[in-house]
Amino acid sequence: DAKTTQPNSMESNEEEPVHLPCNHSTISGTDYIHWYRQLPSQGPEYVIHGLTSNVNNRMASLAIAEDRKSSTLILHRATLRDAAVYYCILRDSQNAGGTSYGKLTFGQGTILTVHP
Amino acid sequence: NAGVTQTPKFRILKIGQSMTLQCTQDMNHNYMYWYRQDPGMGLKLIYYSVGAGITDKGEVPNGYNVSRSTTEDFPLRLELAAPSQTSVYFCASSYPTDRGRAGELFFGEGSRLTVL
Numbered sequence: 001d002a003k004t005t006q007p008n009s010m011e012s013n014e015e016e017p018v019h020l021p022c023n024h025s026t027i028s029g030t031d032y033i034h035w036y037r038q039l040p041s042q043g044p045e046y047v048i049h050g051l052t053s054n055v056n057n058r059m060a061s062l063a064i065a066e067d068r069k070s071s072t073l074i075l076h077r078a079t080l081r082d083a084a085v086y087y088c089i090l091r092d093s094q095n096a097g098g099t100s101y102g103k104l105t106f107g108q109g110t111i112l113t114v115h116p
Numbered sequence: 117n118a119g120v121t122q123t124p125k126f127r128i129l130k131i132g133q134s135m136t137l138q139c140t141q142d143m144n145h146n147y148m149y150w151y152r153q154d155p156g157m158g159l160k161l162i163y164y165s166v167g168a169g170i171t172d173k174g175e176v177p178n179g180y181n182v183s184r185s186t187t188e189d190f191p192l193r194l195e196l197a198a199p200s201q202t203s204v205y206f207c208a209s210s211y212p213t214d215r216g217r218a219g220e221l222f223f224g225e226g227s228r229l230t231v232l
Contacts, residue, residue, distance in 0.1 A: 032218045043206045043223035044159070051218075087158070091219055104149070104210075104221060105175075106159040 004088045009111040012078045020073040020110055022088030027068050032091040035062065035073045037084040038109070044087065047073065078114045085109040118142050122207050122224035129197040129231045137192040137227050139207030147210045148190035149174075149221070150182065152203040159206065165190055166212065197231045204228050 005023040012018040024033065035047040048055055048062045050071070055062045061074040075082055087109040123138045141148065146167050151159040151174075161174030165184040179201060181193040190209075194201060205227045213219035 032213065034218065034220065036221070043208075043226050044221070045223065046220040049218040049220060091213055105161065106151070108158045 004090060004107055006086070006088055006107065006110045008108065009113065011113045011115065012075075013115050014080060015077050018075040018078045018082070018112065018114075020075075020086050020088075020112065021070065022072070023070045024088070024090055025069045027090055028092070030092060033062065033064060033068075033071050034089045034091045034104075035060070036087045036089065036106075037082075038087070039081075039084045044106075047086070049091070078112075080114050080116065083112055083114045085111050120207055120209055120222050120224035122205075122227050124227060125225065126228050127230070129194075129229065131197060131199065131231060133197050134193070134195050135197070135229075137194070137205055137207075137229070139190045139192065139224060140188050141190075141207075141209040141222070142188065143209060143222065144187060145209035145222070146187070146212050147219070148184065149208045149210075150180070150190070150192045151206045151208065152176065152201075153206060153226075154203050162192065162205075194229075199231050202229060202231045 032049050032051055034049045036044040037047050038044040048057055048060050050062045050064050063072045087106050120141045149164045150162040153159045160176045162180050163182040165171045168184050168187050171182050171184055184190050207224045208221040210219045210221045211217045
């Protein structure tokens with residue numbers, strides 16, 4: 001699996017936007033960019049994904065660089081409930097001999113602290 | 117629609133005992149995964165399955181066994197429990213990344229295992 005690099009931690013104030021960066025310089029053309037977050041004492045939850053174009057959903061926006069070697073998860077107005085570990089992961093969409101890849105590798109992620 | 121259900125939520129084992137962590141999903145997902153998460157660390161893949169009757173090792177399979185007799189169930193067996201297996205275990209499921217699907221993972225709430 002291609003590797004991602006994220007800052008260990010970031011801080012934000014409540015109601016302010018948060019930009020969480022992720023570098024993935026070895027991304028292949030068939031890799032989806034996935035973001036997950038893990039709230040304290042819970043399992044990870046899916047946030048958003050993208051392939052080439054920027055994406056928006058009710059939780060966040062994903063901005064993907066033109067060369068796809070980096071991406072940024074944007075939380076438009078951070079709340080205290082957004083304090084979590086955020087993981088950026090590459091998910092291969094390529095089928096190989098009819099069998100899709102199953103493995104998904106989580107890195108250390110970014111610990112986001114939100115101050116009241 | 118319950119999603120991914122794991123049992124038990126908590127368990128204490130003595131060294132050398134064996135047990136099975138149960139995982140079931142009702143989303144008809146082909147892929148299922150077992151991860152472990154040690155305190156303050158990211159998730160590590162133990163085993164995964166791309167369909168009934170098919171399983172494969174992840175990063176840290178030693179000391180564990182899995183089976184996948186049905187689409188819904190993916191139990192994780194711990195044989196001869198050791199203190200190093202003290203961890204939180206997460207089961208997840210997804211569609212494969214084909215037919216335009218990004219294959220986002222859905223996680224259970226986790227099973228906290230302590231081996232003394």
